[in-house]
Amino acid sequence: xxxxxxxxxxxxxxxxxxxxxxxxxxxxxxxxxxxxxxxxxxxxxxxxxxxxxxxxxxxxxxxxxxxxxxxxxxxxxxxxxxxxxxxxxxxxxxxxxxxxxxxxxxxxxxxxxxxxxxxxxxxxxxxxxxxxxxxxxxxxxxxxxxxxxxxxxxxxxxxxxxxxxxxxxxxxxxxxxxxxxxxxxxxxxxxxxxxxxxxxxxxxxxxxxxxxxxxxxxxxxxxxxxxxxxxxxxxxxxxxxxxxxxxxxxxxxxxxxxxxxxxxxxxxxxxxxxxxxxxxxxxxxxxxxxxxxxxxxxxxxxxxxxxxxxxxxxxxxxxxxxxxxxxxxxxxxxxxxxxxxxxxxxxxxxxxx
Amino acid sequence: xxxxxxxxxxxxxxxxxxxxxxxxxxxxxxxxxxxxxxxxxxxxxxxxxxxxxxxxxxxxxxxxxxxxxxxxxxxxxxxxxxxxxxxxxxxxxxxxxxxxxxxxxxxxxxxxxxxxxxxxxxxxxxxxxxxxxxxxxxxxxxxxxxxxxxxxxxxxxxxxxxxxxxxxxxxxxxxxxxxxxxxxxxxxxxxxxxxxxxxxxxxxxxxxxxxxxxxxxxxxxxxxxxxxxxxxxxxxxxxxxxxxxxxxxxxxxxxxxxxxxxxxxxxxxxxxxxxxxxxxxxxxxxxxxxxxxxxxxxxxxxxxxxxxxxxxxxxxxxxxxxxxxxxxxxxxxxxxxxxxxxxxxxxxxxxxx
DNA sequence: TATAAATATGCTCATTATGAGTATATTTAT
DNA sequence: ATAAATATACTCATAATGAGCATATTTATA
Numbered sequence: 001x002x003x004x005x006x007x008x009x010x011x012x013x014x015x016x017x018x019x020x021x022x023x024x025x026x027x028x029x030x031x032x033x034x035x036x037x038x039x040x041x042x043x044x045x046x047x048x049x050x051x052x053x054x055x056x057x058x059x060x061x062x063x064x065x066x067x068x069x070x071x072x073x074x075x076x077x078x079x080x081x082x083x084x085x086x087x088x089x090x091x092x093x094x095x096x097x098x099x100x101x102x103x104x105x106x107x108x109x110x111x112x113x114x115x116x117x118x119x120x121x122x123x124x125x126x127x128x129x130x131x132x133x134x135x136x137x138x139x140x141x142x143x144x145x146x147x148x149x150x151x152x153x154x155x156x157x158x159x160x161x162x163x164x165x166x167x168x169x170x171x172x173x174x175x176x177x178x179x180x181x182x183x184x185x186x187x188x189x190x191x192x193x194x195x196x197x198x199x200x201x202x203x204x205x206x207x208x209x210x211x212x213x214x215x216x217x218x219x220x221x222x223x224x225x226x227x228x229x230x231x232x233x234x235x236x237x238x239x240x241x242x243x244x245x246x247x248x249x250x251x252x253x254x255x256x257x258x259x260x261x262x263x264x265x266x267x268x269x270x271x272x273x274x275x276x277x278x279x280x281x282x283x284x285x286x287x288x289x290x291x292x293x294x295x296x297x298x299x300x301x302x303x304x305x306x307x308x309x310x311x312x313x314x315x316x317x318x319x320x321x322x323x324x325x326x327x328x329x330x331x332x333x334x335x336x337x338x339x340x341x342x343x344x345x346x347x348x349x350x351x352x353x
Numbered sequence: 354x355x356x357x358x359x360x361x362x363x364x365x366x367x368x369x370x371x372x373x374x375x376x377x378x379x380x381x382x383x384x385x386x387x388x389x390x391x392x393x394x395x396x397x398x399x400x401x402x403x404x405x406x407x408x409x410x411x412x413x414x415x416x417x418x419x420x421x422x423x424x425x426x427x428x429x430x431x432x433x434x435x436x437x438x439x440x441x442x443x444x445x446x447x448x449x450x451x452x453x454x455x456x457x458x459x460x461x462x463x464x465x466x467x468x469x470x471x472x473x474x475x476x477x478x479x480x481x482x483x484x485x486x487x488x489x490x491x492x493x494x495x496x497x498x499x500x501x502x503x504x505x506x507x508x509x510x511x512x513x514x515x516x517x518x519x520x521x522x523x524x525x526x527x528x529x530x531x532x533x534x535x536x537x538x539x540x541x542x543x544x545x546x547x548x549x550x551x552x553x554x555x556x557x558x559x560x561x562x563x564x565x566x567x568x569x570x571x572x573x574x575x576x577x578x579x580x581x582x583x584x585x586x587x588x589x590x591x592x593x594x595x596x597x598x599x600x601x602x603x604x605x606x607x608x609x610x611x612x613x614x615x616x617x618x619x620x621x622x623x624x625x626x627x628x629x630x631x632x633x634x635x636x637x638x639x640x641x642x643x644x645x646x647x648x649x650x651x652x653x654x655x656x657x658x659x660x661x662x663x664x665x666x667x668x669x670x671x672x673x674x675x676x677x678x679x680x681x682x683x684x685x686x687x688x689x690x691x692x693x694x695x696x697x698x699x700x701x702x703x704x705x706x
Numbered sequence: 707t708a709t710a711a712a713t714a715t716g717c718t719c720a721t722t723a724t725g726a727g728t729a730t731a732t733t734t735a736t
Numbered sequence: 737a738t739a740a741a742t743a744t745a746c747t748c749a750t751a752a753t754g755a756g757c758a759t760a761t762t763t764a765t766a
Contacts, residue, residue, distance in 0.1 A: 012367055012419045014451075014467055064451070066365045066465030072451040096449040096469050098367075098417070098425040112419030114367055116449050284713080302754065304715075325713025326761035637742080655725065657744075678742025679732035708766085715760070723752070731744070736737100 012098075015115040016076045017252075018060040019094065019259040020086065022122050023276045027137050028292045029125075030256065031084060032057045032248075034132035057136065058249035059256065060084065061115070076118050084133040090275055091120040095258055101218075102251045117255050119262065121275035138260065139295070141245045141253055145199060145260065146295045158243055159206070160187065166209040179205075196294055199261035203254060211240050213247035214254075263293055271312055274333040282320045282328035283307065312337045365451075368468040369429045370605075371413040372447065372612040373439065375475050376629050380490050381645045382478075383609065384437060385410045385601075387485035410489065411602035412609065413437065414468070429471050437486040443628055444473040448611055454571075455604045470608050472615065474628035491613065492648070494598045494606055498552060498613065499648045511596055512559070513540065519562040532558075549647055552614035556607060564593050566600035567607075616646055624665055627686040635673050635681035636660065665690045 020031035034056050062079035069075035077088055094117035103113045125135060139146040144155050167183055170176040186201040188194035206212045210219075216233055223231055241247070248256070266272045273289050287303050307313055313331040320328045373384040387409050415432035422428035430441055447470035456466045478488060492499040497508050520536055523529040539554040541547035559565045563572075569586055576584055594600070601609070619625045626642050640656050660666050666684040673681045 012417065014365055014367060064365065064467075066451075066453070066467075070453040072449065072467075093448060095446060096425065098419075098469070100419070100423040114417075114419075114425075116451070282714090299754070299756090300713095301715080301717090301756085306753090323713070324763060325711080326715080326763095328714060635743090652725065652727095654727085654744080654746090659724090676742070677734060678740075679734090679744080681743055709764100710766090711762100711764075713760100713762075715758100717758075718756085720755090721753080724750080726749090727747085729744100729746075731742100733740100733742075735740075 012112040012114050014064045015113060016062050016064050016072060016079075017097075017115050017117040017255055018062075018076055018080050018088075018091075019117060019119045019256060020060065020080070020084075020088070020122060021119065021138075021259075021263070021276070022125055022135065023289045023292045024125055024135075026288050026292050028139070029135040030138045030259075031060060031086070032134050032136045033060050033083065034058070034134065056249070057246060057252075059117075059252045060133070064116070072116055073118065080120075086122060088120045088122065091118045093117070094119050094255075094262060097251065097255060099251075101222075113250075117259065119259050121272065123276060123278060136246070138256065141248065141256055142199065142203070142260065143243075143245050144202065145196075147194070147196075148291055148295060148297050154243060155187070158240060159211075162211055162240060163187070163205065163209055166211075196296060197261050197264045199264065200254070200257045203257035206244060207254070210237065212244055212253070213241040214251070216241055217247065264295075267294055271333065271337060277333075280316055280318065280330040280332050282323075282330060283313075284328060286313070286331070310337075365465040365467050367417045368466060369415050369417050369425060369432075370450075370468050370470040370608055371415075371429055371433050371441075371444075372470060372472045372609060373413065373433070373437075373441070373475060374472065374491075374612075374616070374629070375478055375488065376642045376645045377478055377488075379641050379645050381492070382488040383491045384413060384439070385487050385489045386413050386436065387411070387487065409602070410599060410605075412605045413486070417469070425469055426471065433473075439475060441473045441475065444471045446470070447472050447608075447615060450604065450608060452604075454575075466603075470612065472612050474625065476629060476631060489599070491609065494601065494609055495552065495556070495613065496596075496598050497555065498549075500547070500549075501644055501648060501650050507596060508540070511593060512564075515564055515593060516540070516558065516562055519564075549649060550614050550618045552617065553607070553610045556610035559597060560607070563590065565597055565606070566594040567604070569594055570600065617648075620647055624686065624690060630686075633669055633671065633683040633685050635676075635683060636666075637681060639666070639684070663690075 022029050060080060060083055062075070062083070064072060064075045069078060073091060076091065080086055080088055096114065096116045098112065098114040100112065144152050144159060146152060163183055167176060167179050170179060182201070182205060186198050186205055207215045210216065216237060219231065223229070263272065267290060273286065273293070276289050277286060283304050286307065287298060287300065291298055311334055314334050316330045316332055318330045320330055375382050413433060413436055415428070415436070417425060417428045422431060426444060429444065433439055433441055449467065449469045451465065451467040453465065497505050497512055499505060516536055520529060520532050523532060535554070535558060539551050539558055560568045563569065569590060572584065576582070616625065620643060626639065626646065629642050630638060636657050639660065640651060640653065644650055664687055667687050669683045669685055671683045673683055
């Protein structure tokens with residue numbers, strides 16, 4: 001038995017990915033690092049590959065060393081602190097990613113990279129530490145997910161026609177039908193409209209249709225490794241890919257899509273947003289944070305009612321002075337709300353556009 | 354970098370745990386295997402340890418071999434099929450467990466066992482395969498979680514007094530206050546009552562209070578490994594532990610608690626139960642499955658309304674013949690319900706006892 | 707200083723969802 | 737024929753939700 005175990009170990013490695021989220025100026029941001037070298041397990045030393053699209057933006061990543069760290073979470077805290085100077089508070093496990101070719105270089109004989117993703121919500125934005133950490137607007141990676149200014153034009157101009165074209169040209173008729181339905185569900189052709197939580201489903205469709213930059217990059221790497229000449233990519237496809245947001249390393253954008261969907265799902269029934277705000281805040285500040293994460297506008301009066309009568313916050317008696325019109329009262333989060341069974345959280349409505 | 358990676362590998366190993374759930378005769382069951390040998394990574398060859406409580410019941414477990422399996426999920430399917438003869442359908446990742454001393458033998462120098470848990474919902478119960486697979490009523494592991502026949506007496510007779518005693522005797526006053534609140538939230542002293550989803554929180558409290566069999570076992574193993582003589586355990590503690598359900602191997606009962614909580618949470622907003630039922634079913638059958646998982650009774654007429662007017666099921670026109678009174682109509686699941694934004698799922702009420 | 711613009715807050719009203727119960731229908735067992 | 741068991745339909749009170757109007761309190765500016 002022990003031998004069996006040891007033999008397995010040599011071909012996979014456990015890492016940790018951190019999805020660190022903050023909201024400032026109504027923009028939801030995630031922390032990225034620049035150095036892809038840390039991430040790739042590439043055994044190809046000669047860096048002769050010329051990526052067609054820059055992919056140096058990556059999620060913070062660190063190995064998990066069971067000798068040092070009692071739990072996965074502690075391991076995460078440790079190297080995040082080192083790389084970014086951030087002292088994470090509450091973190092939550094997102095998902096464990098272990099598919100083959102998450103790292104395309106695995107084809108060339110590298111070990112399987114299994115990584116456990118963690119979401120952290122933080123207040124502050126100051127960065128230090130060793131890494132080249134940077135905050136990124138997460139809608140730069142998913143431009144079709146922000147509906148606060150109305151339905152993004154990219155959906156009708158680029159996504160829908162191209163995705164439809166892709167679906168209709170699938171050869172196998174059964175598979176075509178399946179993907180027609182996936183398309184319909186993910187992009188809300190159906191009566192019920194857009195579901196803000198289906199971020200991953202939308203991303204996966206776009207990837208499979210070859211419209212996302214990573215899809216082009218991965219196919220090129222695969223060709224390169226298997227010794228074929230790199231396939232020609234039409235300029236138009238590259239154009240589309242560029243309009244569909246910033247490319248990330250490996251499958252990091254997929255991980256990010258998972259995280260965004262998860263956060264949006266939680267908004268509905270847990271008071272997650274309070275980790276993103278200062279100890280006291282106005283209701284507008286709170287609402288703007290929820291709207292930033294949800295990518296949607298909410299009805300102000302009803303939001304107030306939900307959050308106040310729902311017992312999620314309580315007034316402090318103090319007022320905010322810096323604003324333009326009538327000064328708003330400062331509220332604080334009611335910790336007891338967590339223990340009260342009432343669906344404490346803030347709701348996202350169905351799309352209203 | 355590569356060297357660094359290789360070095361890490363020698364101290365952790367990735368495995369997969371399957372939580373396979375079925376409901377028959379109004380009893381939610383999980384699949385267990387009997388052979389602990391498969392699970393323990395113990396380097397202690399001389400089996401001189403005499404467990405005070407039998408712990409041969411374990412969740413199916415298998416190693417993950419990246420050479421063979423493209424994804425974690427495929428790896429799971431593969432060995433579950435071999436061990437149990439079950440062909441799993443839809444599975445869902447639960448959580449990744451990687452704390453130190455999940456396997457108490459790790460103290461003796463074994464590698465860290467990191468395992469990814471997957472939940473699978475199945476219809477059938479026939480078993481074959483190589484393992485000693487068996488179905489177990491999952492309330493055998495959590496007798497305080499089944500409220501279908503009213504509030505379980507074990508809560509007031511055993512759990513509350515002992516847990517209260519434990520809390521009140523915590524030395525540090527701040528820690529005592531924290532645990533008082535945890536107790537109050539988990540076991541519903543607060544007005545809002547019992548929250549059916551907080552399965553893990555309840556289990557963890559009972560474990561930390563030393564009331565669960567695993568807690569006693571683990572402390573004995575730790576003492577044994579560190580060379581101390583095994584601490585005496587009062588008969589009363591063992592009695593309590595026995596009344597609090599069947600003991601499982603390693604941290605398997607904790608994993609199971611996580612799964613039960615997850616499933617109950619999903620009941621509220623996703624139509625998960627349909628994987629547990631035949632293609633057509635009566636509304637009573639459907640309701641009984643939901644009740645079995647939720648551990649609570651529901652109002653029949655309202656359940657019907659929820660599920661029919663909510664568009665979750667549709668009538669087939671056929672009727673069931675085998676029942677006692679008026680024959681019920683057979684329904685089928687409406688697949689389209691998934692794509693409709695309306696909170697499709699079945700709700701669990703707050704406790705009504 | 708008067709007024710407009712901006713923001714916060716309070717309140718109403720229609721619609722829908724939920725919890726609980728009564729009433730009726732259709733079957734099998736005796 | 738009648739009782740028991742089950743399914744199904746309907747009612748009603750209360751709570752939650754979505755949308756909007758009205759008023760209050762501030763700053764900016766004519």
